[in-house]
Amino acid sequence: MSVNNINSEISDAIVNLDKEKAIDLAKKAVSENLNLVDVIENGFGKGLERIGDLWKEGEFFLPELMVGGNIMQDALNILLPHLKQTGDTFTKGKVVIATIEGDIHSIGKTIVGTMLSANGFEVYDLGADVPIDKIINEALEKEVDIIGVSALLTSTMIGQKKLIEILKEKNLREKFKVILGGAPVTQNWMEDCGADGYAPSAIEAINLVKSLIK
Amino acid sequence: MTIIRPKIKLLDEEHQVEILKEAKDILENQGIFLENQEAIEIFEQNGIARDGNHFSIPADVVDKCLKSAPSKITLYDREGKESMTLQKDQIHYDPGSAAIFILDEKTGEIREAVSKDFALFSKIVGHLDNIEAQSTALVYNDVPKEAQDWHRLYTALSHCYKPIVTGTFRKDSFPIMLEILLTCRLSEDDLARKPLAIFDACPSPPLKWSDLTTQSLIDAARHMIPSEFVSMPLAGASAPVTLIGCITQHCAECLAGIVITQLTKTGAPVIWGGSPAILDMRQGTTPMGAIETMMIDIGDVEMGKYLNLPTHAYMSLSDSKIPDGQAGFEGGMGALLAGLAGVNMISGPGMLDFESTQSIEKLLIDNQIIGMVKRLLKGIIDHGTPFASEILKDYNETEELLSHPSTLNLFKKEFFFPSLIIDRMNRDEWKAQGSKSIRKRAKEEAIKIEKKPYNNPIDESLQKELDKIAFEGMKK
Secondary structure, three states, rough: OOOHHHHHHHHHHHHHOOHHHHHHHHHHHOOOOHHHHHHHHHHHHHHHHHHHHHHOOOOOOOHHHHHHHHHHHHHHHHHHHHHHHHHOOOOOOOOHHHHHHHHOHHHHHHHHHHHHHHOEEEEOOOOOOOHHHHHHHHHOOOOOOOEEEEEEOOOOOOOHHHHHHHHHHHEEEHEEEEEEEOOOOOOOHHHHHHHEEEEHHHHHHHHHHHHHOO | OEEEOOOOOOOOHHHHHHHHHHHHHHHHHOOOEEOOHHHHHHHHHHHOEEEOOEEOHHHHHHHHHHOOOOOOOEEOOOOOEEEEOOOEEEOEEOOOOOOOOOEEEOOOOOOOHHHHHHHHHHHHHHHOOOOOOOOEEEEOOOOHOOOOOOOHHHHHHHHHHEEEEEOOOOOOOHHHHHHHHHHOOHHHHHHHHHOOOEEEEEEEEOEEEOHHHHHHHHHHHOOOOOOEEEOOOEEOOOOOOHHHHHHHHHHHHHHHHHHHHHHHHOOOOEOEEEEEEEEEOOOOOOOOOOOHHHHHHHHHHHHHHOOOEEEEEOOOOOOOOOOOOHHHHHHHHHHHHHHHHHHEEEEEEOEEEOOOEEEHHHHHHHHHHHHHHHHHHHOOOOOOOOOOOHHHHHHHHHHHOOHHHHHHHHHHOOOOOOOOOOOOOOOOHHHHHHOOHHHHHHHHHHHHHOOOOOOOOOOOHHHHHHHHHHHHHHHH
């Protein structure tokens, strides 16, 4: 099967939110030794782009975005190990995200994580109620570009500031870009913390990450 | 007499039974997540099986706890005067707690709140006849984060006498807040007999009671302070997308709250409440003004009434950022539906922008809306027969009924008298007065009320006691 044909089938499978088909095609691409970077960008990536267009047109909503993103992740899980072997890279950047310690809200962060993955970023989602040192250790271990921290409570927001202070104390501040999220986070708070940005919505978070990793 | 007290119902008994059964099944088979050490010990002492942090609560424990939860709660004001009873279909409103922004009515700016904003807000609440309770409505940023919860209670009671809906942000704040409440009572017993405050506690959807909120339930129960469960399933995100599924989850989370409080102290007063919402599938936001949000609230409340418990809901809010048309219809529909549903404590007047912002202009408009709702709930009144025929005979003599004795005697009982915030002028008069919008009129009313003396001002010696606690608290 030619790459063009399979790419068009893959793109359709993503837009149709057909997980089974998408995974089958990913396996097929591997077994037929196709150019996997091409398959990822022009097959799966194209499908995701079409989902994004449908979103902009008001045809697709968050559930479709999440399901599409999850299918994309499942496909990448099949394809990426083979990329490592051939020496190609795909990742646009690496991000660790978490909801700060003491705070168990997670849905916004989860949406952001899924959409970042779907957009080709390598995402390490540590979940909710995560201690600061765990976030920092993971960031160091995985050599991420961006640390994203979410807080939904006025009482836990202070953890966002503390994380940045600890990065400074350990002389690690320059190593990472730090972005904040969560309903009570404002521009003022972001500046007060000395963070590199904040996004009031998942879509804006993706754009922010893209702009910070150049 | 009222012929019919208007009511709305969304669930029939068959479904209420089914929802309750399924909620109990969820607690027994999936369990509730607990991380608070004291609660874990209480549950273990009561033989509740655990798997890590998940506790499977058997149905018979739930049933036993439901029996001991009181079906009514009477609240008293700062001075100890009886203020309201939360039971059956008796409705009361409070401004909703913990907004972080104020829509400044003088400048039109939406900004982070400071303490004097909240002091003014509370003073104004004291002047509003249709808002029976106050709340720690604003979180202000000119006190240290560690004091942000208890300091609001201090400010609120200094500026307004009404019973208060509040809550803790930190475990350590409970003792300070208890101390503040005790200044208004003779003893702990007196406070237990005449509660002044309700403590809100929010489980995290789905099916989790966090360390802090569980501690709040336990501490409040021990002191017989009413706890209000504010379960907040997010339909389509952290709860089933179906309204009925969301209501079932809410039921399970509240039943768990009943078990925590009643096992801590039998008979602890609790309010079956919530702040659920749907997820807006376009914006990823949590619209409090969505009709489905209000429907979930009504279903939640019906379950609480089925269980013979006092009820609460966050209704009467808007997602608009300003008091515009959207705020009018969302707030209005919410206030109306809450009244029809018979919600005992309705949190929301004044609130905008997904519960993040308080607006005094909206508060004043909501106060009028509530007046309309209360008039509706009085229903059509039977004043005795004949209803019209005798009066119509009299018309033939006078050719007007304005001066008729029945009009004079009954017009104030039959009609609700809105303030001038609601425009009923003729057009020329409206133009002569400056062609103002309702928001403008509400703003002017706010400025007028600000200049008035306090309604029921606090006694100087009580203020001194409160000041002392606040001072000591800030030192820590």
